[in-house]
Amino acid sequence: MTKIPLAVLISGNGSNLQALIDASAAADFPAQIVLVISNQPDAYGLTRAKEAGIPTAFISHKDFITREAFDRALSDMIEAYGGEIICLAGFMRVLSEWFVKRYEGRLLNIHPSLLPKFKGVDTHARALEAGETEAGCTVHWVATEVDSGDILAQARVPVLAGDTAQTLAARVLKEEHRIYPEVLKQVCADRLANRQ
Numbered sequence: 001m002t003k004i005p006l007a008v009l010i011s012g013n014g015s016n017l018q019a020l021i022d023a024s025a026a027a028d029f030p031a032q033i034v035l036v037i038s039n040q041p042d043a044y045g046l047t048r049a050k051e052a053g054i055p056t057a058f059i060s061h062k063d064f065i066t067r068e069a070f071d072r073a074l075s076d077m078i079e080a081y082g083g084e085i086i087c088l089a090g091f092m093r094v095l096s097e098w099f100v101k102r103y104e105g106r107l108l109n110i111h112p113s114l115l116p117k118f119k120g121v122d123t124h125a126r127a128l129e130a131g132e133t134e135a136g137c138t139v140h141w142v143a144t145e146v147d148s149g150d151i152l153a154q155a156r157v158p159v160l161a162g163d164t165a166q167t168l169a170a171r172v173l174k175e176e177h178r179i180y181p182e183v184l185k186q187v188c189a190d191r192l193a194n195r196q
Contacts, residue, residue, distance in 0.1 A: 003032040004188040007083030009074070009089070009091040010038045013043020013172060016089040016110055017182055021052045023181035030188040035081040037074060039093055055081065061093060071099035085188060086144065089180070097144045107142040108187065110180045112172050114138060114154055120149035124165040124172065132159055134169055137176045139183040155179045 006024070008017050008187045017036060023029050036049035039058045049056045057077050064070035070093075077088060088109040100107065113123040115138040136156040143149035155175035159168060 002192060003030055004191055005034040005082045005084050006031045006087060007078045008087045008089050009031055010036060010043055010045035011040050011092040012043050012090050014048045016176055017045045017179035018048050019181055029185060030192055031184055037077060038089055048119045068096040068098045071096045094146055100142055100144050109140055109142050110176050111138045111147050115147055115151060122170045128163060128165060134158055135172055137172050139179055148185050153179050153183045
C-alpha cells in the first residue's frame with residue numbers, strides 16, 4: 001500500500017506522537033512517519049520515535065535569531081526526509097507565516113480545547129475557571145493566526161464536579177489519542193485518492 005510520508009513536530013512527552021506511531025503501524029493506515037523533530041533535546045517523544053525505529057532530529061530554536069530562520073531549518077529537514085504532511089503533536093512553538101504558507105493544506109494540529117474557545121495555552125484551567133460544562137479537543141488545519149485554522153474534527157468530554165486541570169486534561173488526552181489518527185487517516189486517504 002502507498003503511504004503518505006509524515007513528519008511530526010514535538011516539544012515534550014509525545015503521547016499524541018505515540019498514538020500516531022501505533023496507528024501508522026497498521027498495514028492499511030495510509031501514512032508512514034518518516035521523521036520526528038523536536039525543539040527540545042530531552043523531549044521523551046524522541047525516545048518514543050527511536051524505539052519505533054523512526055529517524056529523529058533535534059533543532060534548537062535558541063540557535064536562530066528569528067522565528068523564520070528556525071522554521072526554514074525545520075523545513076529543510078522535513079524536505080530532506082520527504083515529509084509531505086506535517087503533524088504538530090505538542091509542538092510548543094508558534095510557526096512563522098512563511099512556514100504556514102509553505103505547508104498550507106498539509107499542516108495539522110491537535111489542540112486541547114473545543115476551538116474557537118480557549119486558543120493558546122492553559123486550556124483546561126481556563127475552561128474550569130469559565131465554568132464550562134464540557135471540554136474537549138480539536139484537530140484543525142494550521143493557519144497563520146494561532147489555533148484558527150479550519151476545524152476537521154472535535155471530541156467532547158464532560159466537565160465533572162471536582163475536576164482539576166490535571167484530571168480534565170487526562171480525560172481530554174484520551175480523546176486526542178483517538179481522533180488525531182482518525183483524522184490523519186482520512187486526510188491521507190483523500191490525498192492518495194486525488195492522485196488517482
